[in-house]
Structures are given as structure tokens and as C-alpha cells.
Amino acid sequence: MNQSDFSLKGFFLLLYYWLCLGFFLGTLTLMGPVRWLANFSRANGWSDPGEKALVFLFIGILIVVSFLCARLFSRITASTGGKIGKAGLPAGSLLVFAVSLWFWMNPKLMIDGGMKESSASSAGIEFVFGPYPDEAKLAELRKEGYTAVISLLSPAVVPFEPALISREEAAAKEAGIALIGIPMLPWVSDNNQVGDRLKELMDKGAGRYYVHCYLGKDRVNVFKKILGSVSKDVKLTSLQAESLRTLYDIKKFERGGISVLAENVFFIPYPTDEEFFGYILNGSVKTVVSLLDPEDKEDLPWITKERTIAAQHKLALVNYSWKTLSKAGKNEAMKELMKLERPIAIHAFNSSAPECSDFIESYGRAKAGKN
Numbered sequence: 001m002n003q004s005d006f007s008l009k010g011f012f013l014l015l016y017y018w019l020c021l022g023f024f025l026g027t028l029t030l031m032g033p034v035r036w037l038a039n040f041s042r043a044n045g046w047s048d049p050g051e052k053a054l055v056f057l058f059i060g061i062l063i064v065v066s067f068l069c070a071r072l073f074s075r076i077t078a079s080t081g082g083k084i085g086k087a088g089l090p091a092g093s094l095l096v097f098a099v100s101l102w103f104w105m106n107p108k109l110m111i112d113g114g115m116k117e118s119s120a121s122s123a124g125i126e127f128v129f130g131p132y133p134d135e136a137k138l139a140e141l142r143k144e145g146y147t148a149v150i151s152l153l154s155p156a157v158v159p160f161e162p163a164l165i166s167r168e169e170a171a172a173k174e175a176g177i178a179l180i181g182i183p184m185l186p187w188v189s190d191n192n193q194v195g196d197r198l199k200e201l202m203d204k205g206a207g208r209y210y211v212h213c214y215l216g217k218d219r220v221n222v223f224k225k226i227l228g229s230v231s232k233d234v235k236l237t238s239l240q241a242e243s244l245r246t247l248y249d250i251k252k253f254e255r256g257g258i259s260v261l262a263e264n265v266f267f268i269p270y271p272t273d274e275e276f277f278g279y280i281l282n283g284s285v286k287t288v289v290s291l292l293d294p295e296d297k298e299d300l301p302w303i304t305k306e307r308t309i310a311a312q313h314k315l316a317l318v319n320y321s322w323k324t325l326s327k328a329g330k331n332e333a334m335k336e337l338m339k340l341e342r343p344i345a346i347h348a349f350n351s352s353a354p355e356c357s358d359f360i361e362s363y364g365r366a367k368a369g370k371n
Contacts, residue, residue: 010074013090017070020093025066027100034058104160105167107132107214124206127227131216132164138175147207148178152219154185161214180209184219194223195312198230221282222313228283229314246284247345256351261363264343269350270302280345281313288315289337289346291322291355302349316341322348322355334366 034055077089103109108131133141133149141149149172153161165181172179182197201207213219247266251258255269270292271280280288290306292299303319310317318340320333337344348356 010078013077014070014074016090017073017093018067020097021069021073022062022066024093024096024100025069026062027103029058029062031103105163106134107164108134125202126208127211128209129211129216129220129224132212132214133168133210135171135175138168138171138177141210142175142177145208146177146210148180148209150180150182150209150211152182152184152211152213152223154183156183156185164214182223184213184223194226195230198227202230222277225281225283225313225315245278245282247279247343250279255349259360261346261360262367265363266343266345267351267356267360267363268345268347270306270347276309281309281315285343285345286316286341287344288317289340289344290317290319291346291348291353291359292319293321293323294319295321295324299349322359330362331366334362337363338366 037054037058073089073093077086080086080088127150128146132153138149149168151165151168153165153168155162155165169179180197180201182194184194201209211220211223213223247258247268248260253269253275254272257269259267261267279285288306288310290303292303294300294303307317309315318337320337322330322333325333337346346359348359
């Protein structure tokens with residue numbers, strides 16, 4: 001290691017290169033191998049821990065490679081003569097950083113070519129759903145007579161969404177269209193305000209709104225689900241199937257495998273927050289059945305959490321304490337379960353819980369009419 005590596009100037013130069021090159025290489029990694037890996041793993045039913053382990057491996061390799069590149073660039077800069085020579089690599093690194101930042105600041109580059117808009121209407125109010133609108137899209141919405149644009153972006157999703165929010169505010173003002181912010185996070189517990197804001201909008205009467213998040217996927221689908229709970233008259237049209245994930249699209253959750261017991265009847269482990277958001281609360285599940293025991297101190301916190309989630313999102317939730325039910329109680333519970341609205345997601349805590357195999361066997365007998 002050269003003496004220049006230990007100087008204050010050398011230290012800050014190393015950090016500068018590490019930031020610029022790390023951001024650039026990180027963008028390439030996320031849009032290349034990580035994106036491919038995520039699509040491949042979800043299509044083949046990999047577990048979340050397995051997918052995350054490989055993603056973290058990519059991140060670890062990225063950190064090491066970007067550091068080594070930054071160190072090499074620092075040494076080259078320190079040993080190069082002349083002002084022009086010394087400025088060449090820093091300027092080039094800043095350029096690739098700027099290009100990467102520009103890429104992330106343009107969501108349309110992330111949008112799938114086949115993605116289509118969808119819409120919902122209720123009592124004279126229409127909601128059209130899609131991805132982040134650029135200046136041209138906002139001007140188009142204004143010409144088409146939209147009442148306002150509803151943005152689900154959140155300033156808490158840094159570093160990109162705060163900048164995108166500011167950009168959209170300026171562009172909407174320029175286009176002459178109202179912009180309404182209803183921030184949603186891609187996690188379960190921070191979206192309590194959405195239902196109240198929707199009621200306020202619907203109380204104003206007729207209107208046409210364009211609703212978007214970043215790509216028009218998970219948050220938009222949860223918004224649709226909340227909309228359906230606010231108004232029973234909502235009619236969805238042109239639902240974009242490619243963005244609506246269902247339990248048919250995945251074979252495992254983080255806590256275990258997923259089994260299809262019948263058409264639109266799934267046996268799953270207790271979902272993580274991300275799994276709730278992406279597969280349960282997006283409107284693809286109508287009823288959740290919990291087999292956890294309210295009298296069990298370990299089960300109770302999970303039951304309480306799920307009840308809160310279900311209440312917030314107007315999701316039907318039924319609880320059968322399968323471990324404590326008698327044979328007659330299980331038979332009666334199964335009769336009730338067969339009448340529940342589908343699609344149904346049934347869960348214990350994990351797929352290896354003792355009550356899982358007993359429940360699945362009982363369901364099979366009930367389905368065959370043998371109980």
C-alpha cells in the first residue's frame with residue numbers, strides 16, 4: 001500500500017471513487033444478475049431465505065470489487081502527472097455516477113414493455129392505475145380531463161422517491177393538474193391513512209383519478225384492495241394480471257412450503273410482512289384461516305398482529321385453534337371452512353407445525369365427503 005493511501009487527501013479520494021464506482025456497479029448488478037435471479041427464483045418457487053442469501057452474496061461481491069476498483073483508481077490518480085491527467089479518472093467516475101443516478105430517476109426505464117393500465121369505478125368516481133407518470137403523461141392526463149393524480153410514493157423510501165415526489169409536484173403544476181399525495185410504504189403497518197383519504201375523495205363526488213406508485217405493482221394492488229373495502233360498488237376492469245401476484249405463482253414462503261388443497265384453497269405458513277403485502281393484501285385472497293391457538297402465549301402475538309392487519313384491510317379472518325379442537329370440533333370447523341369465500345389462505349405458523357399434516361388430512365377427507 002502506498003504512503004498516499006494513508007493521507008487525508010488519499011482517504012477522501014478513495015471514498016469518492018468507492019461511492020461513484022459502487023453506485024455504478026450496483027446499478028449494473030441490480031438490473032442484471034439480481035433482477036434475473038429474483039425473476040428466476042420466484043418463477044421456480046425458491047424460498048425467500050435462499051433468494052436473500054444469494055442477493056447478499058452479490059452485494060458482498062459488489063462491495064469488495066467496488067473497493068478494489070476504487071483503490072486502483074486512487075493509485076492511478078496519485079501517480080498520474082499533470083492536472084488534466086489527474087482530473088480524468090475523477091471526472092469519468094462522476095459521469096458514470098450521474099448516468100446511474102439518471103437511470104434510477106427515470107422509472108419508465110424499469111417498466112415492463114407489456115404492462116397495461118387498469119381501472120376501477122364506483123358511484124361516478126373512476127380510478128385508473130399505472131406506473132409513475134413523466135411530464136408527457138401528466139400533460140396527457142390533463143388533456144383527458146382527469147381530476148387529479150394520486151401518488152402513492154413515500155418520502156421514507158430513500159434516496160429516489162423523495163426526489164421523484166418533488167419532480168412530480170413541479171411537473172403536475174406545469175401541466176395544470178392537481179396532485180394528491182397518499183404515501184404508502186411497501187410494508188403492512190404504515191398504510192392506515194389510505195382508507196380515510198379515500199373516503200374523503202369519494203365524499204367529494206364524481207371524479208377521475210390516475211393512481212400510481214413507482215412501477216404500478218404492489219402498492220397499487222393494495223390500494224385497489226383498500227378501495228374495495230371502502231366502497232362495495234367498486235368495479236375493476238382490465239386488471240393487469242402480470243402485476244398481480246397470486247399464491248399460484250410461488251411455491252414457498254419464508255417459513256415453509258405452499259400447498260394447493262383445492263381450487264383457490266391454499267395451505268401456507270404465517271406470512272412475513274412482505275409476503276402479506278405482495279400475495280395476501282393485493283386482492284388475490286378473500287379469506288384467511290388461522291390455525292393458531294389464542295391460549296398459547298407464543299401464538300397470541302401473531303394472532304393479534306394478524307387481526308390488526310385484517311381489520312385495517314377489511315380482510316375476512318377466521319380462527320380455528322386446531323391443536324385444541326376435539327374431533328367433533330374439527331369436523332364442524334371443516335364444514336364451516338368449506339363454505340368460506342375463496343380464494344382462501346389457511347395457515348399455521350410454519351409448514352412443519354404438528355397440526356399441519358393433521359389439518360391437510362382432515363381437509364382431504366372433508367373434500368372427499370368422508371367425514
